[in-house]
Amino acid sequence: MKIYTLITAVVTLFCFTVSAQDMEFKATNFKDDKEGFKKAKEAIDKGDEYFVLGNKAIFAVKSPGINYKLALEQFMKAQDFNPNSALLNYKIGVCYANSENSEKCISYLYKAVELNPACDPFLDFYYGYALQLDEKFSEAIKLYDKFKESYKKADDFGAFVVKRKRECKLAKAAKATPERVWVDNVSELNTEFNDYAPAVSTDGGEIIYTSNRPNGHEKNAVGEYDDDLYSATKVDGKWTSVQPLKGGVNTEADEVANNLSYDGTRMLLHRVDGDQTDIFESVLNGLKWESPVKLPRQISTANNNEVFASYSHDGWSIYFNRITETGTRGFEVMKSSMQSKITKDYKSASKITAVNSKFNEGPIYLTIDGDLMYIASQGGDGYGGYDIFVSKRANGSWGEPVNLGYPINTPYDDFYFSASANGKFAYICSNRAGGKGGYDIYKVTYWGAPKNPAMETEDYLLASIVNPIKDNALEATVEVKQKSFTVFKGKTIDAITKKPVQADIEIIDNTTGQVIETFTTNSATGKFLITLASGKNYGIAVKAEGYLFHSENFDIPSGSADNLVNKVIELKNIAVGSKIALRNIFFDTGKSTLRSESNAELDRLVKLLKDVPSLEIEISGHTDNTGSASLNEKLSQARAEAVVNYLKSKGIAASRLTSMGYGARQPIATNNTSDGRQQNRRTEFEIKKN
Secondary structure, three states: OHHHHHHHHHHHHHHHHHOOOOOOOOHHHHOOOHHHHHHHHHHHHHHHHHHHHHHHHHHOOOOOOOHHHHHHHHHHHHHHHOOOOHHHHHHHHHHHHOOOOHHHHHHHHHHHHHHOOOOOOOHHHHHHHHHHHOOOHHHHHHHHHHHHHHOOOHHHHHHHHHHHHHHHHHHHHHHHOOOOEEEEEOOOOOOOOOEEEEEEOOOOOEEEEEEOOOOOOOOOOOOOOOOEEEEEEEEOOEEEEEEEOOEOOOOOOEEEEEEEOOOOOEEEEEEEEOOEEEEEEEEEEOOEEOOOEEOOOOOOOOOOEEEEEEEOOOOOEEEEEEEOOOOOOOOEEEEEEEEEOOOOEEOOOEEOHHHOOOOOEEEEEEOOOOOEEEEEEOOOOOOOOOEEEEEEEEOOEEOOOEEOOOOOOOOOOEEEEEEOOOOOEEEEEEOOOOOOOOOEEEEEEEOOOOOOHHHOOOOOOHHHOOOOOOOOOOOOOOOOOOOOEEEEEEEEEEOOOOOEOOOEEEEEEOOOOEEEEEEEOOOOOOEEEEEEEOOEEEEEEEEOOOEOOEEEEEEEOOOOOOOEEEEEEEEOEOOOOOEEEOOOOOEOOOOOOEOHHHHHHHHHHHHHHHHOOOOEEEEEEEOOOOOOHHHHHHHHHHHHHHHHHHHHHOOOOHHHEEEEEOOOOOOOOOOOOHHHHHHHOEEEEEEEEO
16 A cells, blocks of 8 residues: 555656646637637636635635535536646635545645646645645645745735644644544444534433435535434444434524533534524433424524534533624634523623634533533634634633644544543544545544453543643553542333333432432433432432332442442332332431431322322331341331331321331341342331222
């Protein structure tokens, strides 16, 4: 392969040297094909109209829309007639340079230089950009200097020249000291079309992204399909079941995925409809996403365009990008916060000045702890195109964004950062060389243990790796910051049929007795997912119509090495004989006095008994086999009576309640381990009559 490439390069250079010459589009050069020349010249003239509009937009730091694509469509007709016009090759190169297929600009701009390096004053500038994309940074800088010296009006574009030169210097240094990461094309998600905007679920098991692959809708003016949302599920480390997103999100307008809420039940997206772009929210209902609702006027305005939204860690705020009709700085990062989660009244949006540059800002991603903002930008200390930066929050303020480094960032567009909370993995999109076409989705893997796909379950928190690791040698392990939270996921099912059950769940901080989270599991799958701070003991209370309520408690130690809890919760029908353990009832060791942390659990039992007045129950106390059997019997009986007395104090008739202490006679686990003994120490209730 290397020999073939080298020979091809030599032959190509030889051909240019001995035979290539600039064939300008003049009638005298095509006397033998006047009709062909006429059509080609008409195509160029038509393409020039769009080309000028595209140039004006670029130098005004605005989107060129499809102007360059419309121009390219015409220019390629003329290129088929005469491929040896320096000026036409230059124009084609410029069109590609400002597209998602910017890699294609390199060959056309190289050819323009070979044919006639003086064909256009801006050739040096764009040829420098081609060299920049080709990672020939020193040569690119020389071309930018040459452009500034030779073009009389270069001062009007001084900011762009300075920017490009700085990008080359930064990229050259970054490439010499690359970050400790792998960046791999996620081939199972990508096509020859644009595949971008990955939004990954917190547990890393599901992804929603955007693609303009064929979808049955009508093509636009340049033969492209509209952007729609697609979903995929991760199975054994590979993304499978790629399909259009179920529900009412996709239309014949362009929908672009922005961000998933941390529980995966809400999604932000923006919709491009003609000249108007607004931010919408869709809610997951069962297996389908509901038709998106446009966000309030404080975010989605009538006179401006808004894109790239992200939820804050606490759900109270939305960060997004806005460009105003009179804006001179492109898209800027804004923030709007709710005054009430019930009414969803938002305050007027304000700029996040610390992260805004003089150029366009791009997609935003905020970590679960709220301390880091990943943001793409065409400004700052970038290497070219969009680069991904991270800003750290300190004392309530965002700091200056820091480039994530090479090879996450390249001279191409690199943006749309999205990470799973339980891993050292992130997903980005890029149009870098070597992809399938247009924008592709890539997986970023931070080095920990040596690369081994089978070990993907041994995860580290990506958000904790902020400062670059300078040692380039591959080590066995990398020290990373301990995680400050845990992903708690699972599903609620019927204990007998094993079918999903929609249930209401409360998460309680057992230290304070406060309910810190309430949510409802998915109506179709019973699934749920939340994140919890480490270093606490939690209670979980689950209730569903027609079922006994379920409770558990668990610890998440500080500095825990495991930041994923996956639990299947089996709910029992309200039937005679059904038993349920009350896992959030607490007594001091060897005593039968209820601790105050037990009140929340007991009050839920009170509510059940009041909601179902026909229920009669037995409260039973159980111990492990440690100590005297007779003492265990007495202790378990006293604890059962303490619970009955609490229920009676809350208005439950004594005739509906019985108590029984079983000591260690009814174990549900082995008494040979500490975990087993802990399970055996419990308070239960059993349905005796209904």
